[in-house]
Structures are given as C-alpha cells and as structure tokens.
Amino acid sequence: MNRLTWALADGWTVTRREVTHWTANPGQLVAGLLFPVMVLLLFAYLLGGGIAVPGGDYREFLMPGMFAMTMVFGLEGTFTAIANDVTKGVTDRFRSLPMASSAVVSGRAAADMLTTVLSLTVLIVSGLAVGWSARNGFGDALAAVGLLLWLRFALLWAGIWLGLKIRNPEAVMALQILVWPIGFLSNAITSPATMPGWLGVIADWNPLSSTAAAARELFGNPGWANDTWAAAHALELALAWPLVITAIFAPLSVRAYRNLSR
Amino acid sequence: MPLSVLGALNRRLYGTLYGMTYTIEAHGLVKRYGARAALDGFDLAVPEETVHGLLGPNGAGKTTAVRVLTTLLRPDAGTARVAGFDVTRDGGQVRRRIGLVGQHAALDEALSGRANLEMFGRLSHLRPKAARLRAGELLDRFGLGDTGRKAVKDYSGGMRRRLDLAAGLILSPPVLFLDEPTTGLDPRGRAEVWAAVRALVADGTTVLLTTQYLEEADQLAHRITVVNEGRQVAEGSPEELKKTVGGDRVEVVVHDPADLPAAAALLGPAAETDPDTRRVSAPAPDRMATLSAVVHDLAASGIAADDVAIRRPTLDEVFLHLTRGAA
Numbered sequence: 283m284n285r286l287t288w289a290l291a292d293g294w295t296v297t298r299r300e301v302t303h304w305t306a307n308p309g310q311l312v313a314g315l316l317f318p319v320m321v322l323l324l325f326a327y328l329l330g331g332g333i334a335v336p337g338g339d340y341r342e343f344l345m346p347g348m349f350a351m352t353m354v355f356g357l358e359g360t361f362t363a364i365a366n367d368v369t370k371g372v373t374d375r376f377r378s379l380p381m382a383s384s385a386v387v388s389g390r391a392a393a394d395m396l397t398t399v400l401s402l403t404v405l406i407v408s409g410l411a412v413g414w415s416a417r418n419g420f421g422d423a424l425a426a427v428g429l430l431l432w433l434r435f436a437l438l439w440a441g442i443w444l445g446l447k448i449r450n451p452e453a454v455m456a457l458q459i460l461v462w463p464i465g466f467l468s469n470a471i472t473s474p475a476t477m478p479g480w481l482g483v484i485a486d487w488n489p490l491s492s493t494a495a496a497a498r499e500l501f502g503n504p505g506w507a508n509d510t511w512a513a514a515h516a517l518e519l520a521l522a523w524p525l526v527i528t529a530i531f532a533p534l535s536v537r538a539y540r541n542l543s544r
Numbered sequence: 545m546p547l548s549v550l551g552a553l554n555r556r557l558y559g560t561l562y563g564m565t566y567t568i569e570a571h572g573l574v575k576r577y578g579a580r581a582a583l584d585g586f587d588l589a590v591p592e593e594t595v596h597g598l599l600g601p602n603g604a605g606k607t608t609a610v611r612v613l614t615t616l617l618r619p620d621a622g623t624a625r626v627a628g629f630d631v632t633r634d635g636g637q638v639r640r641r642i643g644l645v646g647q648h649a650a651l652d653e654a655l656s657g658r659a660n661l662e663m664f665g666r667l668s669h670l671r672p673k674a675a676r677l678r679a680g681e682l683l684d685r686f687g688l689g690d691t692g693r694k695a696v697k698d699y700s701g702g703m704r705r706r707l708d709l710a711a712g713l714i715l716s717p718p719v720l721f722l723d724e725p726t727t728g729l730d731p732r733g734r735a736e737v738w739a740a741v742r743a744l745v746a747d748g749t750t751v752l753l754t755t756q757y758l759e760e761a762d763q764l765a766h767r768i769t770v771v772n773e774g775r776q777v778a779e780g781s782p783e784e785l786k787k788t789v790g791g792d793r794v795e796v797v798v799h800d801p802a803d804l805p806a807a808a809a810l811l812g813p814a815a816e817t818d819p820d821t822r823r824v825s826a827p828a829p830d831r832m833a834t835l836s837a838v839v840h841d842l843a844a845s846g847i848a849a850d851d852v853a854i855r856r857p858t859l860d861e862v863f864l865h866l867t868r869g870a871a
Contacts, residue, residue, distance in 0.1 A: 288669065295663060299652060302659055375646070
C-alpha cells in the first residue's frame with residue numbers, strides 16, 4: 283500500500299474507534315441523539331404556543347432552526363473528544379506509532395460527520411412526526427441537508443483547533459456552556475427582529491442563522507419577514523460562512539497539531 | 545514466539561550491518577521553553593539489550609528527553625539516534641522500531657483491552673488478522689486474557705499499566721521507552737510491572753526507563769544516568785554510582801543523646817553526627833575490622849548503643865548528593 287491508501291486506512295481505523303464506542307456504550311449514543319429531540323419538543327410544545335410566526339406554523343419554522351442548531355452543538359463533541367485524547371496521552375501514543383499523522387484529524391472528522399448524519403436523521407424523523415415537512419421536493423431538501431452538513435464540516439475545524447488549544451477539563455466544561463449562547467443568539471427559535479437592536483444584528487449575522495434561513499427556503503418552510511441584507515442573502519451566506527470558517531480554522535488546526543511537537 | 549525470534553534476528557542484523565554500538569544515542573540535546581531550558585546539552589548513550597535508568601528530580605528534563613527520543617518533540621539543538629535512525633530526519637523509521645509507554649495510561653477508556661490493542665495494532669499497520677492475533681498474544685502474556693473484553697475504565701491501576709505496556713509492544717519493538725511506568729501504582733502493581741520489564745529484557749529489548757523511585761532503578765537498571773537541570777550529571781552502574789558518594793560506613797545509634805560527642809570522638813576525625821536520629825557514622829574501609837574495633841571501644845568507654853552496623857550507601861544518598869549541590 284502507498285502513502286495515500288495508508289492515510290485512508292489509518293483514518294478509517296480512527297473513525298471505527300468512534301463506531302465501536304457506540305456499540306460499547308449504546309446508552310450514551312441514544313442520550314446524545316435524543317437530546318436535540320428533547321430541545322425540539324421543549325420548543326415545539328412548551329414554548330412554541332406563545333410564538334406566532336406570521337403566515338405560517340411555528341413548528342414548520344422551528345425545524346430548520348433545530349437542524350442548524352444541532353450542527354453548532356456538534357462542536358462540543360469535537361473539541362471534547364480532541365481535548366480528552368490530548369490530555370489522556372492517546373494523541374501522543376498515536377503520534378509515536380508508524381501511522382499516517384493526518385489520520386488523527388481525518389479520522390476524528392469522519393467520525394463526527396457520521397455522528398452528525400445519524401443525529402440529523404433522528405431529528406428529521408422527529409420533525410416529520412411533529413408535523414414538519416419538506417415542501418419543495420427531494421432535490422431542494424437534499425440541497426438543504428447539504429448546506430447543514432457544510433456548516434458542520436466547517437465547525438469541525440473550529441472544534442479541532444479548540445480541542446488542541448484548550449486542554450484542561452475545566453476549560454472544556456466552560457466552553458461547552460459557551461456554545462449555548464451561540465446556538466440561541468440566532469434566528470433558530472425566534473426572529474432577530476424581536477430582539478433588542480444590537481443583539482438582533484449579531485443574531486442576524488450568526489452563521490447558524492444564514493444556514494437556518496437558507497434551509498427554510500429550500501425546505502419551503504415559513505420564514506420570518508426580515509428585511510436585513512443578511513436575511514435577504516441567506517443562501518449565499520450559508521455557502522460563504524462555512525468557507526470563511528474553514529479558511530480560518532483549518533490552517534490554525536494544522537498549525538496547532540504541528541505545534542504539539544514544539 | 546516466532547515474532548519475538550524474528551525481532552531478535554532483525555536486531556542482530558542491524559548491529560552487524562550498521563556497526564551500531566549504541567541503540568539510543570543523544571548528543572547535546574537542547575529544548576527551551578521561553579527562558580527555561582528543559583534540556584540543556586543532554587547526552588545519553590544506551591547499549592543494546594540493556595535497561596537504562598534515567599533518574600532525576602521533578603522537572604529535571606527526563607520526560608522531555610523521552611519525548612525528543614520518541615519523535616514527539618523537536619529539539620532546538622543537538623542530535624539523537626534511536627535504533628540507528630536520526631529522530632528528527634527519520635522519524636518514521638524510528639517510530640517503526642520503538643514502543644512508548646508514557647506517564648498516563650494512554651488508552652481508550654470506553655473500549656475493551658482487546659479493542660485497544662487491535663486498534664493500535666491496525667495503526668501500526670498490521671493486517672486485521674495479524675492485529676487480532678497479536679492482541680490475543682499480548683493479553684495472554686500480560687495476564688489479561690480473561691479480562692480482554694472488559695472496558696478499560698473498569699480495569700485496576702495495575703491492569704491498566706500492563707495493558708499500556710502491551711500496547712507499547714505491539715510491533716515487538718527493539719527499543720522501549722518507559723516514562724515513570726509505576727507512578728501511582730500500589731506495591732503489587734509495581735511488582736507486576738517490574739516482572740514484565742524483566743521478561744522483556746530477557747527477550748532482548750533495550751529499555752530506557754525514567755523513574756522517581758530509586759529502588760526501581762536499583763532493581764531494574766543495568767546502568768543509570770542521573771539528570772539534573774536538563775543535563776547528565778553522572779552515569780554508571782548502580783554500584784559505581786554508590787561508590788561515588790563513598791564506600792561503606794560504620795554507623796552507631798547511641799541510646800542517650802548526651803553520649804553523641806563521645807561516640808563521635810571514638811569514630812575518629814571523619815565522623816558525622818546526626819542528633820535527630822542519635823546517629824554517628826564514619827567511613828569503614830576495613831569493614832569487619834572497623835566494626836569490631838568500634839564495638840570494643842564502645843564497650844570500653846561505657847557508651848550504650850541501640851544499634852551498630854556497617855552500611856553501604858543507598859542510591860537515595862547518591863541521588864541527593866548529585867542533585868543537591870546543583871539545585
């Protein structure tokens with residue numbers, strides 16, 4: 283086998299480790315998959331009654347927001363796993379083996395994308411169960427899913443960088459909590475137009491909002507009338523934001539990984 | 545068995561082909577973190593098929609040295625060769641010939657012992673079947689055969705360390721680095737790890753061992769390098785090192801502290817007194833003759849002694865002697 287096939291084989295071995303975690307600890311997997319469903323039910327049935335979407339059903343509005351929010355919350359899984367491996371010495375053991383060094387990162391990335399697809403599938407099924415549906419046909423729905431995964435892929439790099447930089451368990455906990463405001467300071471659950479001025483602007487420009495709004499368009503779900511530039515160019519931004527995030531954090535991650543040997 | 549025989553043959557070939565004298569060699573290694581030098585001109589030479597102890601206080605640079613030698617860390621200056629390959633230029637070749645057992649058990653806690661070994665085997669580029677066989681072999685060898693399916697988080701400390709050791713041995717590496725392999729283990733766990741290391745050396749592995757426990761170095765290491773402030777301060781066999789702090793001493797513990805000056809006078813001008821332990825000691829070049837003379841003199845002068853003995857310096861004393869001055 284040559285270098286490239288070894289890099290792929292090693293990456294797959296690291297990915298399979300995550301799959302083995304699922305079978306070894308199914309409770310944890312199920313809890314992780316049900317968490318977004320719980321948040322969904324919370325908003326759809328407990329709080330949603332008090333939120334009226336002009337010209338549409340709140341649950342129809344909510345689902346794309348929940349999808350996008352799940353992509354952002356996936357960030358926690360990435361940096362927690364990376365930071366754990368670094369502190370436990372597992373990363374050092376990997377680095378002392380004759381394996382392809384790229385596999386440590388590519389294996390993690392593939393594992394997290396796999397988890398995301400699983401999580402998104404569960405959430406889509408739950409959405410269908412609470413009355414949500416994709417109204418623009420299969421092609422557009424697939425494009426929406428593509429945009430969601432594109433955001434998750436970009437956030438992988440942010441997560442890898444964070445995990446390599448922030449190593450102590452307390453900081454990891456603090457960071458897990460900090461992901462929440464990023465999720466809620468968006469149009470995922472309600473319109474930025476209902477927020478105080480400057481907060482609304484931040485929420486409007488949150489990459490999560492662009493992806494959620496673009497997904498609403500593609501799924502044919504109602505949006506919230508919002509005449510800001512960011513809202514009007516949701517599709518373009520949903521493509522551009524992840525590109526920007528990747529362009530920033532992929533090189534930073536590679537550098538942070540190299541710096542482990544400094 | 546066939547694997548380890550092949551490994552031994554392989555190692556012999558290296559030796560003859562490259563005329564290699566030392567399996568691990570370091571010259572003038574420097575590693576700086578800001579203004580602090582973790583390694584400051586570190587030298588090391590470890591002959592084939594021996595256990596070499598790296599001793600030093602916390603922060604002396606032991607772990608940094610191991611990290612450089614295992615290609616995990618780039619030195620700022622100096623060179624090092626492991627199993628015949630330069631650690632900075634031929635990292636890949638070095639990694640194929642070493643095993644590393646670090647300070648923490650670097651294992652996936654959620655996986656079983658067997659799954660851990662199989663994963664590391666696959667990442668060491670063994671075929672799936674070979675990785676499976678090797679995992680089984682190592683589990684049996686380290687007495688983990690019947691616990692191989694249990695998740696590592698349910699292992700005891702000693703079991704974890706043995707599994708960690710097994711993970712470092714997947715490719716039957718000719719060179720093994722053990723960074724404080726028994727830190728935090730109870731005496732039984734420590735004995736288990738010691739037995740495993742002895743068995744390895746019997747099989748022809750070269751081991752570099754860092755430790756804070758002098759007894760461990762005394763028990764396991766053929767030669768010892770004492771490190772302080774990133775540099776080698778002494779090198780030799782445990783016996784040689786003990787001789788550097790002086791030969792045998794005669795030691796008297798007096799019953800009544802008031803007798804200390806009189807006892808010291810008996811032992812001659814080189815006597816050292818430690819009032820806290822009511823102890824007086826002096827060099828005993830003639831061992832038994834000195835001892836019987838001291839016993840006789842004590843009786844003659846009516847000094848009551850609780851204990852009189854000939855004592856050989858311990859490695860602890862060597863260590864304190866070598867690292868105290870510099871610190």
